[in-house]
Amino acid sequence: MNRRQFLLLATAGTLGSALGVSALMKHATAATPQCLYSASDNPAGGHFLTRLEISSGTLGSQAVPVRGHAVLPLADGRVLMFGRRPAFECVAVDFAKSGGVTPIQATAGRHFDGHGCLSADGGALFTTESAYDEKRGVLGIRDRKTFQHLGEYDTHGLDPHDVHLMPDGKTLVVANGGIEQHPDFGRRKLNLDTMQPSLVYLDAATGKKIDEYRLPDHQLSIRHLLVTPGGDVGAALQYEGDLHRQQPASLVAWQHRGGGLELLGINTQAITPFSGYMADLAFDPGRNILAVTSPRGNHVSFWGVAEQRFLHATPLPEPSGIAFLPEQQVFRVSDATGSLHTLASNRQQASASLLRQFPDQLWDNHLVIT
Incomplete structure (x- = not known):
């Protein structure tokens, strides 16, 4: 593998969101995305990659052999769907x-962990994976066109879940969730007392570790990431401790570029409804508002990153994917009941508006728009 192949230009897999057709027609601009994509299930348990054509409102679902998680549209028109951990297969759908x-089959002794991103020139695909018998996390490296396996990088931690490209075009940031699992035990978590989650930065050309950050509570698993154009990083956390004994100090962390990884402030009364679980993130850079979904807590939470504290939460049934639409200054949210919502980007409490509902589409945790 040569150095040119792994120089990176921009973050891959930008999270997007869904729009109802009537709202789309009302707010249509040249910048309005044409399609949205999401992994989904149906009530019968079937697995799909779903596409909504925004201009026509046509909803199409391609049956796939594996339950999906994150999705990534490719420049050649295909869409990648990463298998939900622990998965031995991802798929590309045309x-x-x-x-x-x-x-796309996992290599021997590896399973996929749900996310991936592209190299700078679009020629290489990085996928989060676990070398389960070796008890270590890796980034698989594949040719983007053929998906041929080219090699891997060590993530210097267990359970790498999310990976993003930093704006410098040369660095990968990886969320090591810290949880040991093995396919012989399904999704059972094997090391909750000793888990060590971490946020790790890697040189994308060589795989060399550049830096590593940890939180004070080793049972706060770092799951999903958001990277701003300025190089700040947000992290959605999931608490693996005993919620009956105590609540975590927070469930959201933020790292200003060049600074430490800091928990955003919240009190016990406010954090309790989230049931120790955060999922997807989106960011309004104009107002410095971070929005994070909590599907188990049935709320979307809003955080002020400048003040480093919780602002408020809006109730929604099992909110999943979320994204900020700058043209309209709103967040779009999917939920596990098949609904699509809009939420104003606001520092005060506001209600969600239902845009559209697809009863047979049980959306997974991420949406992408193109």
């Missing part, structure tokens, strides 16, 4: 070809 599903 909606232009009926039944155009290409499987």
